[in-house]
Amino acid sequence: MSTTRRRTKAPRTAPALHPNRAVDAEVRRAWGRLSAEIRACRRCPLGDLRTHAVVYRGGLAPRVVFVGEAPGAEEDRTGVPFVGRSGRELDRAVATLGLSDEDFGVLNTLKCRPPGNRFDPSAARTCRPYLDRQLELLHPEVVVTLGARALAAIDPTALPMLSAAGRPRAHGGITLFPLIHPAAALRSRRLRERWERDVRVLDQWLAERLA
Numbered sequence: 362m363s364t365t366r367r368r369t370k371a372p373r374t375a376p377a378l379h380p381n382r383a384v385d386a387e388v389r390r391a392w393g394r395l396s397a398e399i400r401a402c403r404r405c406p407l408g409d410l411r412t413h414a415v416v417y418r419g420g421l422a423p424r425v426v427f428v429g430e431a432p433g434a435e436e437d438r439t440g441v442p443f444v445g446r447s448g449r450e451l452d453r454a455v456a457t458l459g460l461s462d463e464d465f466g467v468l469n470t471l472k473c474r475p476p477g478n479r480f481d482p483s484a485a486r487t488c489r490p491y492l493d494r495q496l497e498l499l500h501p502e503v504v505v506t507l508g509a510r511a512l513a514a515i516d517p518t519a520l521p522m523l524s525a526a527g528r529p530r531a532h533g534g535i536t537l538f539p540l541i542h543p544a545a546a547l548r549s550r551r552l553r554e555r556w557e558r559d560v561r562v563l564d565q566w567l568a569e570r571l572a
């Protein structure tokens with residue numbers, strides 16, 4: 362199966378299953394306050410180096426939240442997460458999952474671009490409370506981490522990436538579903554096959570939640 366060739370599904374929605382489906386006004390207000398706080402943040406040195414803090418794209422009552430590592434150059438320029446090549450790969454996967462625009466969201470563990478795209482663990486620790494507050498407000502059914510650093514940021518005790526990928530499990534009150542980073546699928550045939558296999562497992566997992 363190729364995610365590039367697979368037919369896009371009709372949107373799959375699950376209003377009855379989602380506890381936060383109807384986003385109330387207080388959640389919208391809290392989300393707006395949190396987003397403004399992130400955009401103004403200077404808690405770590407990356408705040409003085411960024412063009413834009415990269416907060417989120419997606420619905421406010423998503424079934425699935427994808428968590429990446431850190432913004433790249435295009436994200437820093439636009440302020441929107443996953444808009445480059447790996448973002449297009451992720452969007453193809455989202456289409457195969459049949460998720461509507463409101464049913465998924467994308468964010469990063471680190472909100473500001475590290476110089477040279479070198480992940481900064483110290484900044485990630487400083488930034489971590491924002492991720493926790495975002496996930497608490499979004500309250501998705503499943504948190505899909507993209508890549509080893511995103512997985513480690515949420516679960517430092519997780520198995521190595523290729524052992525953890527494609528295996529949903531409970532962690533700290535959320536369901537975690539690790540995937541390799543979509544950029545990896547662009548690097549080798551072997552990793553593309555692994556990416557597509559694990560996206561199919563996620564597809565099946567979501568389908569079983571609706572059954």
Ligand code: SF4
Nearest residue numbers: 402405408472473488
């Ligand atoms: S990376 Fe996070 S903690 Fe650092 S300035 Fe940006 S938003 Fe603030």
